[in-house]
Amino acid sequence: MKNIAIMCSGGDVSGMNPALKHFVxxxxxxxxxxxxxxxxYEGLIDNHIEExxxxxxxxxxTRGGTKIGSSRSKRFLEYEYRKVAKENxxxxxxxxxxxxxGDGSFRGLHQFYKDFGIKFCGIPSTIDNDINGTEYCLGVDTALNIIKVAIDSIRDTASSFKRAFVIETMGRDCGYLALITALTSGAEMCLIPEVEYNLADYEKKFKKEIEDGRTYFIAIVAEGIKQDSSEIAKWFEETIGMEARVNVLGHMQRGGNPSIYDRLMAYKFVNYAVDALLKNQNESVVCYTKKGFVYxxxxxxxxxxxxxxELIKSL
Structure with a gap:
């Protein structure tokens, strides 16, 4: 084996650039x-491949995102374009x-391998941390720290103005970011797609807390819940009787200076990925588990x- 290529697919995450550096x-x-x-995959089809x-x-x-770019490709779903990619x-x-x-990218590679025998090793890279079989995906730590800083800053003004703040994290189908940040920031409410909720269940509790001296609330919600964040804020104002504001953190969660942990994990993930290909692990994904790295x-x-x-039970 003399030549190996690397690419990024799907959403970018902080940690991709450290991975690219170590790959070289x-x-x-x-x-x-x-x-x-x-x-x-678009570049693979269009022959944007360089040593x-x-x-x-x-x-x-030190840079977030990915220097080599990323994309989602509908063309790669078609055999004729995969054939062009193989020729390139x-x-x-x-x-x-x-x-x-993420898993969609890996499914594309699996089909590519079945079609033409192009060997691959995947590195889980998504801030949603929603890939089965791995405890950790590249980019998660940086995203969590960005959210932490935002929540800590918002808490300052929430306490000063005696307001409720509804903070929306990414997570259309997975509430990992919302759940972890709610637990580690001491938020009073956490709403995620995986757990059914009824706002009426919070009413008595929150009103009692106000009677006992609580002057503000922090509510962390994932973007994929059944209600819009503005509806949650309206509920705080009309039902709980507290002025409310909404902060949608959006794509800032995917960028930013990669944390030390993401840089270290990028280093380790790349080592295992390249070693897998050298050892003829022809189609695998490097996963980080409680027992360490496995394929x-x-x-x-x-x-x-x-x-x-166990974490869901804490809600």
Whole structure:
């Protein structure tokens, strides 16, 4: 094996650039030529593939996002475009890929391998942390710390003005970010897609807390809940009797200077991914478990993800 390419697919996360930097350094130490595929599957189809050098990764370890771009590709679902992608790789002597992405990206690689035998190893990379079989996905720690800083700042003004603040995190289908930040920020309310809720259940409790001296509330909600955040704020004003504001954190959660932990995990994930390909692990995903790093197959990582039931019980 002489040539290996890396690409990013789906949503960007902080930690991708540190992964790209180490990929270049680690492959070169193994006398392998590294290649970058720019703009995900779209770049793979359009032949935006270039040999990567130390110059390409100089100074990027501190940057969020991904220098080589990312995308979601409907074209790659079609065999004719996958065939074009295969020809592009053949022309450069590339038969192995490392892909930073989510379960949808890995399913695409699985089909690519079945079609043409292009070996791959996936690195779970999504701030939703919703890939089955891994305890941790690249980018999660940075996202959680960005949310933490936002909540701590909002708490200052919430307490000063005696308001309720409804803070919306990302999480269309998975409430991981909302759940973890609510538990670690001391929020009074947490609403996530996985758990049915009735606002009436909070009414008596919150009014009693106000009688006992509470002067503000922090409510953390995932974007995928059944109600809009503004409806939750309206409920605070009309039912609880407290002025309320909404803060939608949005895409700031996906960017920012990668945390130390994400930089370290990027380093380790890349080592395991490249080693898997060198050891003829032809189609696998590197997962981080309570027992350490392990390789899992596509069938396992694409099963429905479930939040930690112990943490859900705390809501």
């Amino acid at each position: 350094e680690y492959t070169k130490s193994k006398n392998i030529t590294p290649y970058f595929i720019y703009n995900g 990567a050098t130390y110059k390409d990764v100089a100074g990027i370890i 790789l053949d022309n450069l002597g590339i038969d192995s890929l490392v892909v930073l992405g 899992k197959n596509i069938d396992e990582v694409t099963k429905p993800y479930r939040l930690d039931t």
